[in-house]
Amino acid sequence: MITLFIVFCITVLLGVPVAFCLGLAALAFLVFAGSESLLVLPTLVFSGMDSFPLMAIPFFIMAGDLAERSGILPNLVDLARAMVGHWRAGLAHVSIVTEMLLSGVTGTAVGDAAAIGSIFIPSMKREGYDAKFCAVLTASASVIGPLIPPSVGMLIYAFVQGGTVSVAALFLAGVMPGVLVGIGLMILSYILAKKRNYPVSGEKFRMTTFVRAIPRALMGLMAMIIILGGILSGVFTPTESGAAAVMYVLIVGAFITRKLNFSNIRQSLLMTAKVTGSILILVGTAKACAWIMTSSQVPQKFGAFLMSISTSPFFFITLVVIFLVFLGFFIEAMAIMIMFVPVLAPIAASYGIEPHHFGLIFVMACQVALITPPVSLSLFVTARIAGIPYESTFKEVLPFLGLISVLTLAVAYWPDLSMWLPRMLGYVR
Secondary structure, rough: OOOHHHHHHHHHHHOHHHHHHHHHHHHHHHHHHHHOOOOOOHHHHHHHHHOOOOHHHHHHHHHHHHHHOOOOOOHHHHHHHHHHOOOEHHHHHHHHHHHHHHHHHOHHHHHHHHHHHHHHHHHHHHOOHHHHHHHHHHHHHHHHHOOOOOOOHHHHHHOOOOOOOOOOHHHHHHHHHHHHHHHHHHHHHHHHHHHHHHEEOOOOHHHHHHHHHHHHHHHHHHHHHHHHHHHHOOOOOHHHHHHHHHHHHHHHHHHHHOOOOOOHHHHHHHHHHHHHHHHEEEEHHHHHHHHHHHHHHHHHHHHHHHHHHOOOOOHHHHHHHHHHHHHHHOOOOOHHHHHHHHHHHHHHHHHHOOOOOOHHHHHHHHHHHHHOOOOHHHHHHHHHOOOHHHHHOOOHHHHHHHHHHHHHHHHOOHHHHHHHHHHHHHOOO
């Protein structure tokens, strides 16, 4: 077991892609342990990727990309602008609301940071916002994407957990925390904007503008409604709902907005294949490492050790949040989930923590690391878009990091804050 972790740490420090770090670590364990044939490695990797539920990932990603190429997303931006664009630091609020409406359009928080950042950061800088504020706000808002459904992170969590948790229940559990993070970021942005005298839009709220923006925005929101409505009603599985959303966006883009052509669709297919391929390689190699840890009884031994220290669920939750945030400095959130969900989920159950609530905590804690210096992937992406040194954002991100950390702990320690919605709809007892 020590061999696995040593090889993994060394390859990560050498800059090897995480998916290959996991594969090399699993290979090193099998070589030195000698108890299993090396043929088990490709079998584990393939079995990790060979799953019908995972087919939802390319459909979710492609639906979001096609929505952007078909001209649907600007309508969502217009709706957000009509709702909150007239407030102080209106453009900052618009970027947050847009992220809430898009809710994970690229499938990952880092992808959301790049997509939203490329739209809003240049505009915000032209209006007089500080570049560091622009970069930090956009990176912080990207945390919302994996929380508000549809969420690729929650889909992968449900798959790795072994199919004992409901995707629909996880999606519903993420709604309130995602909304709370969005509202919290808007309040913090308003306070900073007033303190720094950021610009106030000359536009006033007009009900007619808001009402006119709703029908156009519904074309984009309908893809989310198809996904969530299909899953919650039981008409579609997550994979089928993603396929239905892709078909809907294709029809809208080809025949209504008429911005989709063969070239756009081909580019979207290529992008989706690249992103999905990177995710599935990660899933496969991480599955091999997870199998090794499970077969070595790491969850049972680690669980027994923790229970000997304390039987308090709050102790375990606090430890898990700290551990996941630390891991997030170096490892992709999806790799963390695939490696450690099989280890930590059984221990959480022994502490009496509701499985869906623990899944939400797991996903949320992994996202906090994306804006935590010194290694914060989302912040690195938005700093490049803003054209500023990555290190210059470290001080600026502290209030945003504090806000999201407090909300994460609030969700962790107060289950009713997030679980009332799936309970009310009958998905969780």
